[in-house]
Amino acid sequence: MRQRSGDVSLLRRLNSAAILRGLRESGVATLSELARAARVSRPTAEVVMEDLLAEGWAEECGEDQGGGQGGEQGDRRRGRPARRFRFRAAAGHVVGVGVGASRLRAMVTDLDGAVVAARHVPGHPSTPACDRLDAIAGLVGAVVAEAGLTVPDVAAVGVGTTGTVDGSGRVVKSVALAGWTGLDLRGELSRRLQAPVLVENDMRLAVLAEHWRGQARGRQDVVYLFTGSRLGLGLLIGGRPHRGAHAASGEIGRQPGDHWRAYRHMTDYAISVEPGEMRSQREAAEFAIERARAGDEQAGRAVRDFARHLGEGLITVVTPLDPELVVIGGSLSKAGDLLIEPIRERFAEVCLYPPAVVASGLGGECIALGAVRLALEQAERQLFTQAT
CATH class of the missing domain: 1.10.10.10 (Winged helix-like DNA-binding domain superfamily/Winged helix DNA-binding domain)
Structure with a gap:
């Protein structure tokens, strides 16, 4: 030829x-x-x-x-x-963005995932969608400039958001953010950012981050529980985040019984101690955890009941999936063994093969870090098929 x-x-x-x-x-x-x-x-x-x-x-x-x-x-x-x-990892860069109800986070990394700049700004669940989109674009521009780059310089921008996200980057449903349901998030951000944009559900990115840089490295089947202002699940099956038939894998939603209403133990405790103080679920949980660490027995019981209740909910997932590992992430993961030990005990009582249970060490950066990994995968596909 x-x-x-x-x-x-x-x-x-x-x-x-x-x-x-x-x-x-x-x-x-x-x-x-x-x-x-x-x-x-x-x-x-x-x-x-x-x-x-x-x-x-x-x-x-x-x-x-x-x-x-x-x-x-x-x-x-x-x-x-x-x-x-x-x-030379510094030859290219990507951006990872985490979109939450109360905060936006962004970080720039080189092609080895080394962070070269990071920023976060406050948000609010009721912020209009157009204002939140502009805030995301503004944050990306600011963090990229801090890294000495412009937006067109980056290989990809990964975005993790609360809500059900389909394969095209559209938010199918969101109960946490105003105006987010039905939003073509990838399309809207692509119009605002001169770089390839990828969008995924935040819990899938959190478990991806754990597999890449956290407690789930080297594991293939993992359940990730996010604890903070809300509860969320991420599932790693066969080494990849599981999306499900309708991209709704891990969405807890409304469940029969009250397996996931665990926060009431913390909120009831906080109200009983300081009835005039208004706290969110997360704030009540942090208050109870702090008091438990200081030796308050009532607080210790509330935290333990909270953890046991989380364990009950996790059993409904752990028993059919048979994972190697359960990772407790989100802001409450810093409670460490106060949460981990009661969950381990409950698994030992019920599960045929109790998985290991650990606290995440990634903190609030987990979603943005997972978004970085998503963007790096895109950059690597381009780099290793179209080099020079």
């Missing part, structure tokens, strides 16, 4: 993508190692590497900075030092 110029261009892009992928996975590598990994000749690898160096995707590093086992044996015999290269 006669080879056309388009075929040469495509082959070069494929070779470039393969070598760049090998460089990313190896950390530091020689030309010979990269050629073997990409299944190309060493001269081809050398030509591609010069292009990657010129465009800033790779950088050369010294002999004392590691390298593979094989090395450049032929070069060494001829007296030349082996050239070693590494992927």
